[in-house]
Amino acid sequence: MRPYDEEQKLFADIIGESRRNENIPSAKGKLITQKEVDDFVAQKIFTEGKPFIINDASNPEYPVAARQILADLNIKSCAIVPIIYGETPLAEIALVNTEFQRVWKQDELDLLIPIVQQISIGMHIFELNNKLKMALDTERDLRKLIMRMRELDDHNQIFNYILEELMNIYNVDRAIHLHYDKNHNLFAANEVIKSEELGSIKDQIVLYYGNIKEILPGIFDRAIIINNVDEDIEDIHLRNSIKNKNIQAFLLYPIFKTSLVSKEKEYNVAAIAGLIMLCSSTPRRWMSYETITFKLIIDTISSVYFEIESRKEIEQLRTNFIATLTHDLRSPIIAEQKALEFMLSRKPETLLREYSEFIEDIYKTNNELLRIVNNLLAVYHYESGRFELNFEEIKIKDLIDNAVKSVLPMAQDEGAEISINIIDNPVVKVDKNEINRVLVNIINNAIKHNPAGVKINVESKIIDNYVQTAVSDNGRGISESERPHIFEKYPTIKRKIGTGLGLYIAKQIIELHNGKIWFETEIEKGSTFYFTLPIAKA
Structure with a gap:
């Protein structure tokens, strides 16, 4: 007896066999027939509906x-009888x-x-129970x-x-990520x-990019099924490459990085975190229920895996943020504390002018602390969608002058030189306080993250209907590893250079403001x- 998989249009291997005596060789494991043979037999018994x-x-x-199959099994004659329940083909019995x-x-x-009618009823009930x-x-x-993951x-x-669990569930020789x-x-x-x-x-390397297009579909709506590498793969290089790894049959399905709403999951390297491959060292007929449950399991564990990874990432962000914020707040507070301790150690009658340098340092320190707090508040307001911009018309030169003026004390302390080159000076309609924040953050970074001087x-300058502002420095440049993360919030790589909120x-x-921001850098x-x-309309 061999079950029939109507969805895949093929017969499975023998599930039951009775022989008159032990001298007659068993056919189990030897009757995995070619697709054309399956189609021929199915046509004869199911379409025609008779033995x-x-x-x-x-x-x-x-x-x-x-x-050839009949000869290999030494079969002289046979009667192949269909087992059908209603209109659903279930199996064949071969005498x-x-x-x-x-x-x-x-x-x-x-x-x-x-x-056969009784067998079909029994098989149908068994199939329902089995499902x-x-x-x-x-x-x-x-x-x-999920619990163990x-x-x-x-x-x-x-x-x-x-992989260990999948290998046991599907009784395969090898499972690969x-x-x-x-x-x-x-x-x-x-x-x-x-x-x-x-x-x-x-x-x-199991599958080379140059020759995997034959088996990787444009849309992953089901698992990739290879029952027999010799029959199902045409590319001889791909076929030999797989066989050389003791793989003769396999199931393949991707782990998607995101949960796609569409049932049709497109093959896109950027959207796929990897693929799970279940392998057999001998030809094997993968049945529909196996491929369906395999896809279900991989889709489910993919979602759980990336949920776990997302939680880890959020926890890492939180840890990085607390660490960097603590560092950023601690340094100025310690400086303030030292200045205040010195002032308190002096005699009460000491003149105020003798403290002027310390008072100025404390003022600068408080400005830095205020900047950090304001950045935190800005993030909250922007991400909550509660921030409202107060637009007004102003010339771009006035914005630049005001921003440069506010960072001059820091620039002087670090020996930095700031020059202004206004090629074009159009009017823009912006929230001047917020654009000032942008300019100050960018110039501050240029001062703080480069050597003194x-x-x-x-x-x-005007480009089309926009005014482009550029802040350039001749400093150390930005490393390759930092570049993808420059505009991210609290990335790990920025820990040593502050909270990373400014950019x-x-x-x-x-x-x-309907504008764009980007950077160019060279080490x-x-x-x-x-x-x-955008330039304000006249």
Whole structure:
């Protein structure tokens, strides 16, 4: 008896077999037929709805592939009987002679009809029960997977655990987590194998980018099914590459980075965190219920995995923020404390002018503390959507002059030189306090994050219907690792240079003014931050 998978239009391997004596070889594991043979048999028994009688297995009217399978199993003649419930094909029963040819009589076939009807009812009931059991088992497996995943912290621990469970659930030889390398090849980032004899392929490229298009679809609406590498893969290089790794059949489905609303999940390297691959070292018929539950499990654990990663990221952001904020607040407060301790240690009759230097330092320190607090408040207001801009018309030169004036004390302390080059001076309609915040944050960064004596130039000019402002310095430049994170909020990489709020806020402000902000940088030559603002209409 072989079950039939109507969705995939193929027969599974033998699930039941009875032989007259032990001298007759078993056919189990030997009857995984080619697709064309499955189609031929299904046409004969399901479409025509009657037994398919083969009195002479060598008859040339049968397909070559079918005759070859019959010969390999030493089958002389057989009767293949359909098992159908309603209009749903369920399986085939093959009554086989291996010792001599036999001509089947009609009364023998008629005797089979009530037997097969009872079998079909039994199979249908079994299938319903089996579906219920599989649903319960899948729910149990998912619950177990999710609970354990939440207990694990390390990325590799999580994937090794998932692979171990999948290997056991689907009874496969090998389970792999494939990841993309810089050339978009898929390599085995994690692997679990049933036997060391199979040979580990961890860290090896499993699927090369140049020849995987044959098996990777444009849309991932279901798992990729390869029942037999020799039959299902045309590209000889891809076929040999997979077979050389002791893989003869596999299931493949991606781990998506985001939950896509659409049922059709597009193949996009940027949207895929990797793929899970279940492998068999021998040809295997993957049945519909296996592929459906596999996809369900991977989609579910993908969501849970990225939820865990998101929580970790948020916790890391919180930790970074507290650490950097504490550092930023502690330094000026300690400076203030030292100045106040010195002032308190002097005699009460000491003249106020003798404290002027310390009072000025305390004033500057409080200004820095106020700037940090104001940045925190600005983030809250912008992200909550409660901030309202107060637009007014003003010339760009006035904005630049005011911002430069406010940072001059810091520039003088650090020996920085600031020059202004106004090529064009149009009127813009902006919230002048917020644009001042942008300019001050950018110039402050140029002063604080470069060696003493840095030269800074602020320039404005008209480009199309916008005025472009550029703040350039001849400092150390921004490293490759920092560049992708410059406009992020509290990134880890910015810990040593402050809370990292200034440029994040600047981006929010400029975009609310319908402008753009970006930067260019070169190591040891300096950086230029640009932003644009629409010119006010006359």
